[in-house]
Amino acid sequence: MIKPKILFVTPILHHPPIGGPTLRIENSIKAISQISELYIYSRVAVNGMGGNMAVEFYKTYCHHLYFAPFVNPQSNSFKKIQTLFFRMINKLSREIFKKNIFSIHHQESEKDYQHLLAIASTIKADIIWLGCGNISYPLLKYIKDNSNAKVVLDTDSVWSRFILRGLPYAKGDKQYQQIYQTGQEKIAEENWGTKLADVTTAVSEIDAEYYQNLANDSRQIKLFSNVIDLESYQLIPPMPKGFKNPSIYLAGTFGSDSPMDDAARWVINQVLPIIRRKIPNIHFYIIGNGSDTTLSDIQDPQITITGKLESVLPYLCHVNVALVPLRFESGTRFKILEAGACKIPIVSTTLGAEGIPVTHENDILIANEPDDFAAAILKLINDQELAEKISTNLNKLIQQYYSINSLVKEGQEILAKLLN
Structure with missing residues (x-):
């Protein structure tokens, strides 16, 4: 054929x-x-x-x-000098007018x-x-x-x-x-x-x-x-140097006022303090493009913000719980698919799990309020049998449908x- x-x-x-x-x-x-x-x-x-x-x-x-054609590299040295000049002017413009004067993106x-x-x-x-x-x-x-x-x-x-x-x-x-x-x-x-x-x-x-x-x-x-390509998740990479457990994990693409920025700050400000009352040494890993920029004001020794990484797996494969605390978004979450492939249990908001046929307390824990979200995280960290059940069932669902x-x-x- x-x-x-x-x-x-x-x-x-x-x-x-x-x-x-x-x-x-x-x-x-x-x-x-x-x-x-x-x-x-x-x-x-x-x-x-x-x-x-x-x-x-x-x-x-x-x-x-x-x-x-518009993405082909420019060999013209004048074009390179012009781009550098535009960037310099834009830097000054942002300081004075809070915006760029020139657009230097390819059109x-x-x-x-x-x-x-x-x-x-x-x-x-x-x-x-x-x-x-x-x-x-x-x-x-x-x-x-x-x-x-x-x-x-x-x-x-x-x-x-x-x-x-x-x-x-x-x-x-x-x-x-x-x-x-x-x-x-x-x-x-x-x-x-x-x-x-x-x-x-x-x-x-x-x-x-x-x-x-x-x-x-x-x-x-x-x-x-x-x-996801399940073959890409078969090998468990070694944990990063200095990795700390117990730990929770959030990954995505960040930007000012983005869903991920909102999600991270919601956890930091409203969920994490509740968890720390029970587990004072909990460590929070935040990973993804732009995270180190949009969250640059966060200075907490128990929060690691990595920025963009070549692979999230060295972190994801070794955390206790993965989080999907989204309050506005659309589509379906690769965060859930990847955690499921790595057999890491998940706590998500209802919206975070939208479009994926997961079931609360079977293959995921769903919570929408800070107290409930924190309680779900604590439950998975303290109850290893429940964590294994949740993560195993989610892994089976991913293999079957995704x-x-x-x-x-x-x-x-x-x-x-x-x-x-």
């Missing part, structure tokens, strides 16, 4: 994965490569995706790896989009698959306006929910209005984008229901879940819909 040709287009790409979005993209590529003749079109430069090692890694999964143009369509035509692609579809609506519109290509818009969440769930946590009227306006703009994109794409993917039944209400035909919406093989089956259903 001849496999369909897929041009997988992504604005996020990195190896090894350094967070949920890069983990989703990598595992999507692993699954799609099994059911298609795969070509990758990177909207990320070589140095941004992890260097030549990353290039060679992704080449093992595709027939060819292309790069968008995609119509010429870049034309290049993408030219590649699709050259390889005779049957499908253009837009990874990180939530931020690819302008590209979707261009493709549909200028070609007859079948397009999969691959979403990792309902982005408008991600934004608007932050409204209760806005700091003042100005931020409230900014969040509201941005959320409404994203709702508008989701409305026309879901109708325009041949298939829009959803990571859970909850997200699928949202997109089905926007689609021309509910059959346009297909599941394409967040999964493996690469599961994603392959979902991908086959998408191809059947598009190619029949």
Whole structure:
């Protein structure tokens, strides 16, 4: 049987994965490569995706790896000097005006989009698959306006929910209005984008229901879940030097006023003091891109904030409890999938576990208030039998529903819909 040709287009790409979005993209590529003749079109430069090692890694999964023109390295020395000059001016501007004057990020143009369509035509692609579809609506519109290509818009969440769930946590009227306006703009994109794409993917039944209400035909919406490659979690790495137990762990991508920043501060300010009354020497590990910047004001010898790491596993595999204390977010959590793969018990808020069929006290502990959240952590640390039961059951659930093989089956259903 001849496999369909897929041009997988992504604005996020990195190896090894350094967070949920890069983990989703990598595992999507692993699954799609099994059911298609795969070509990758990177909207990320070589140095941004992890260097030549990353290039060679992704080449093992595709027939060819292309790069968008706007991410090609600039050999022009004037361009480099100009960028350094802009950065210097921006630094002064931030000190005086609290904002940048110049944008030094690469910007995609119509010429870049034309290049993408030219590649699709050259390889005779049957499908253009837009990874990180939530931020690819302008590209979707261009493709549909200028070609007859079948397009999969691959979403990792309902982005408008991600934004608007932050409204209760806005700091003042100005931020409230900014969040509201941005959320409404994203709702508008989701409305026309879901109708325009041949298939829009959803990571859970909850997200699928949202997109089905926007689609021309509910059959346009297909599941394409967040999964993990279980083989990547078989070897337990040694614990970091100076690692301390008993310990709790939080990992993600951080930024000012982000869901992860809010989650970390909620634990530090409201949950951790309760735990310390029972376990004074508890250690809290906070890991992830931007954590060391957004939480730079936290000075506590019993809190370790690492910033971005090449791998979270040396920490995750040796903690007592992993936390998912999210109060606003959307999608499904790789934090739960990774902890489950490593057989580490989890305490999560209801929202943190959204979209994953976990059951309180069977494969996870759910708590939404500081007292309850702290009590759940203490229960898992003090009751080893319960911790083993929770972590073992979650591991079984991950193996059954959230493996690469599961994603392959979902991908086959998408191809059947598009190619029949």
